[in-house]
Structure formats: structure tokens, C-alpha cells
Amino acid sequence: MLDIKLIREKTDFVRARLALRGAGDEKLIEQILQADEQRRTILTEAESLKSQRNRVSKEIGALMGQKKNEEAEAKKKETRDLGDKIAGLDKLVNKADAERDALMLRLPNLPHESVPPGKTAEDNPEVRVHGEKINFSFKPKSHVELCDSLKLVDFARAAKLSGSGFLLYTNWGARLERALIQFLLDLHITEHGYTEVSPPLMVGEQCLVGVGQFPKFKDQYYGVAEGDDAKNLGKLYLIPTAETPVANIHREEILAEKQLPIRYCAYTPCFRGEAGAAGVGTRGMIRVHQFDKVELIKIVKPENGYDELEKMVLNAEKVLQLLGLHYRVIMLCTGDMGFGSAKTYDIEVWAPGQGSYLEVSSCSNCEDFQSRRMNLRFKAESGENKFPHILNGSGTALARLFVALIETHQQADGSVNIPAPLQPYLKTNCISI
RNA sequence: GGAAGGGUGGCUGAGUGGUUAAAGGCACCUGACUCGAAAUCAGGAGUAGGGGCAACCCUACCGUGGGUUCAAAUCCCACCCCUUCCGCCA
Numbered sequence A: 001m002l003d004i005k006l007i008r009e010k011t012d013f014v015r016a017r018l019a020l021r022g023a024g025d026e027k028l029i030e031q032i033l034q035a036d037e038q039r040r041t042i043l044t045e046a047e048s049l050k051s052q053r054n055r056v057s058k059e060i061g062a063l064m065g066q067k068k069n070e071e072a073e074a075k076k077k078e079t080r081d082l083g084d085k086i087a088g089l090d091k092l093v094n095k096a097d098a099e100r101d102a103l104m105l106r107l108p109n110l111p112h113e114s115v116p117p118g119k120t121a122e123d124n125p126e127v128r129v130h131g132e133k134i135n136f137s138f139k140p141k142s143h144v145e146l147c148d149s150l151k152l153v154d155f156a157r158a159a160k161l162s163g164s165g166f167l168l169y170t171n172w173g174a175r176l177e178r179a180l181i182q183f184l185l186d187l188h189i190t191e192h193g194y195t196e197v198s199p200p201l202m203v204g205e206q207c208l209v210g211v212g213q214f215p216k217f218k219d220q221y222y223g224v225a226e227g228d229d230a231k232n233l234g235k236l237y238l239i240p241t242a243e244t245p246v247a248n249i250h251r252e253e254i255l256a257e258k259q260l261p262i263r264y265c266a267y268t269p270c271f272r273g274e275a276g277a278a279g280v281g282t283r284g285m286i287r288v289h290q291f292d293k294v295e296l297i298k299i300v301k302p303e304n305g306y307d308e309l310e311k312m313v314l315n316a317e318k319v320l321q322l323l324g325l326h327y328r329v330i331m332l333c334t335g336d337m338g339f340g341s342a343k344t345y346d347i348e349v350w351a352p353g354q355g356s357y358l359e360v361s362s363c364s365n366c367e368d369f370q371s372r373r374m375n376l377r378f379k380a381e382s383g384e385n386k387f388p389h390i391l392n393g394s395g396t397a398l399a400r401l402f403v404a405l406i407e408t409h410q411q412a413d414g415s416v417n418i419p420a421p422l423q424p425y426l427k428t429n430c431i432s433i
Numbered sequence B: 001g002g003a004a005g006g007g008u009g010g011c012u013g014a015g016u017g018g019u020u021a022a023a024g025g026c027a028c029c030u031g032a033c034u035c036g037a038a039a040u041c042a043g044g045a046g047u048a049g050g051g052g053c054a055a056c057c058c059u060a061c062c063g064u065g066g067g068u069u070c071a072a073a074u075c076c077c078a079c080c081c082c083u084u085c086c087g088c089c090a
Helices: A004-009 A011-019 A027-067 A069-105 A143-150 A156-164 A172-189 A207-210 A242-248 A300-323 A369-373 A398-408 A420-426
Strands: A126-132 A195-196 A202-205 A236-238 A255-257 A263-273 A290-300 A327-331 A343-351 A356-365 A377-379 A389-397
Touching: A004 A011, A004 A027, A011 A027, A011 A420, A027 A069, A069 A300, A126 A195, A126 A300, A143 A156, A143 A172, A143 A398, A156 A290, A172 A195, A172 A263, A172 A290, A172 A389, A172 A420, A202 A207, A207 A242, A242 A255, A242 A263, A242 A290, A242 A377, A242 A389, A255 A369, A290 A398, A300 A343, A300 A356, A327 A356, A356 A398, A369 A389, A389 A398
Parallel strands: A195 A263, A255 A377
Antiparallel strands: A126 A327, A202 A236, A263 A290, A290 A389, A327 A343, A343 A356, A356 A389
């Protein structure tokens, strides 16, 4: 959520930054200002009436204390209809309030000044590249072929269980997935200074609102129902990413300045409806309804937000470096960024069997956009309450990492070599038939 | 799911209709005393919204939402959460 004061005072600036996203959100500004103006007008009126009522009520109390009942009754009569007027105005204030907030919650974050203007993924500049595309002396297989031949994933039976877009990892596939999770967690905890947390996989609506997934993208997520009572449907949602519960851990709190920075790392499965997305239903692991991810979350002082973002990207890159994978880092242009982000880097890993790069990490600084929504603050040394920057980054997504790993390290004989840093976790240096 | 108890400020804990933003204690900040500290004494300090150039003023907030009343932390209703016991259960 943007600061209403910023919208009021620097309206043109806000409009211009929003326009850079190319989604037409700046058109909401006029309505927001209107609702805000209306709210304040009514509020002032209601509050002055309340002030009057409070004053008279105290007088009545004092008169009754002195047994001057007649005078008290007279005063009561005087203020009787004040209450009705106040109730009426309060309703209007609430309405204007709700109207303003509903609009505010649909407004995306402003892009940071360092983000290049652009419309689509075509306009995303490449920031840096690590390694290069691997040359095979044989025709590399796709991950689907490798999973079949090495029996790492049973696509057909996964579909039998849950429909398309789900994976059944088997034997070495399951072990590789588990080894990767453990490897990633250990790396971030011991080398990068994150604290591991393991959050609930179902959360209430307020958490989705807090990080900006609701209300605008409600159709993307799985709601669950307890028992067979339809009334319970939608009280809880399956998390689309660990960001949802973890970024909300301190919602509505006022942290001490010395508690910052907070750095959390969490492994969770992620559940996504992927409504309307191309690719679900095709065979493979690139886009699925459920995948594993190790997520990084930081809550930091505003002045450190962008330094911490750079570090976070390096933390995610380290994963790919250690696994011997070729990747590139790109910066998302204004038109391609997520709803809550002010600046985002994506990391794309090379998958030779696909002949394409796969997004395995997206690291964003949402600045105070989320902390405002969840009313998370910290008390600065000055005594002032401030909104911290909240950052999130994948460190990394697993299914696609799995794909890149087996496609990159496949051998002519159909086996897959395991990179040295992963061997202690998988307890083998090669997966073969 | 059943029963009982409970949700008040950073923490603890009083408060059952009228100067209660809310006693007392702890913690915190400032000052005095001290070489310094402790102890003691004096004072300060919640969050949010609105108004004002400002000193400042107003409003709301005692789990949440309604209701009764001139007036609600206090009375009524619904809901949520926590604790303990029982049941069920990985």
C-alpha cells in the first residue's frame, strides 16, 4: 500500500511512476483522492459532534453527582438526537474509509528510480552472466526423458492421483529433491546468515492481503475447506510461496530497531492455481501446481533495503554456482515487475535439454509496500515508528532447479553426475539406471 | 467436539455505567543526589486519525463486531483467540 500522504502531496509524481508500469493504475488516483477528501470532511464534522457530546455527557455526570436531576434530564434531552447524527456520520466515514482502502489495496507499488522503463520481458536488461551454455558431444535429453529413463518422476501416476500439473517423485528423484532442499537450507543458514523457520502451509486471508496477493489476484490461489461445510471454504488458503506466511510473521508488531535486520529462510511446498497460464497440462516440471521452494525473507531498515537486495541476489546465485550451472541475472523493467515490488532481479538458469533459460529465482525489494499493508513497524532511535523494507527472494525454486541440474549434468550413457557440494547430501556422485 | 477459566498499555495487574488514557508494580527516558554506580527523590513517556504556521487542540482505541444509554473497559448479544481438564487423533 502506498502512503496516502504521498498520494496527496506528490500526486503527479505518483501518477507518473504508476504509469510506467503500463497497467493504467494511475487512473485510480483521482478516485482515491476523492474518497480521501470526502472521508476527511465527514470525519471532521463527526468528531466535532463527538467532542460536543463528550462535553455535555461529563456535565450530566457532574450534575447527577450533585443530585441536580432536573437539570441533568434537561441536558439529556438536549443531546439525545446528537447520537443519531453521529451514528449517521460514522457510517458515512466508514463507507468512505472502506472505499478508499479498497482502491488503495489494488494500487501496485511504485517502481524504484533505478528500474528501467519498459513494457514486457523483452525490455528486461541483462545484468550479468555466469558460465556459458554447455556443449555436449551427444544430443542432450530433456528432463522428461531423463526422469523417465532414470525413474526420477512418475508423471503418469501423479496425474492419476491429482490431475495434470502435479509431480510424483520416485526413488532417486525423491532423494535428489530432498537433498537439494537440505543443501539450500544449510547454505543459507550457515554461509549467508539466515535463520531457518518452518511456517504453516495454510494461512488466513490477511496474510495474502499483507504481501499484496489479495485482493487483486484472488483467482490464483487454492482455498481450502475444513470438513464438508462450504461455509468454511476460503477461511484458509494454501500458500503460493513461503513469502506469504514468513513475511507476515511480525505483522502488526512494532519491532525494536536493534532487532533489524531480520533474515529468515524457509523451505515450503508452494501451491499455485496457475489459472490461465500456458504450459500447465503439458508434460514436464516447468510449470506445476505444487513445487518446493527455499525462500529468503528480509526485514530491514529502509536505508539498507537496496544493499540487502544486492546481497540477496548473490545468495541465490551462490546456489547455482555451487551446482555448476550456467545462469544469467536480469533486472525486470517497470512493466514486467510484480505487484508489490519496487525493484526485482530474476535469475534464469540454463536448461540445455529445453534449450532455454528457466526462472529459478526472483528477488524483490517491496520497500514499505507490504509493511504498510500488514502494519509492521519498527521504533527508530528517534522514537518515531517507521515502516521497514521487506524483501523476498527465492533461494531457489526447486522443480526448475531439478530440471537444470539433471539436464546440465547428464552423461552420454544416460546417467547424471552429481556436483561435489551436493554429494554429501545425496550420498552418491552419480545417478544411473 | 464437551466443560471450566481467561483476554486491559512494552510486561504485570487493579478497575462492574460518569474528570479512567485507565491505579499500583516492573522495565524505559530525563533531571537531582553521587567521584561513578546502586538505592532514593522529582518529572516524562502509548497507538492511530483529523485540524492548526506553531505552542497546541479534537477524536478513536481496554480480543473483534454489533446493541442498550446523554454517557460503556464496565451492561446485553454474536464471534475470535488463549489456558486447563475430558474426548478424538498424526
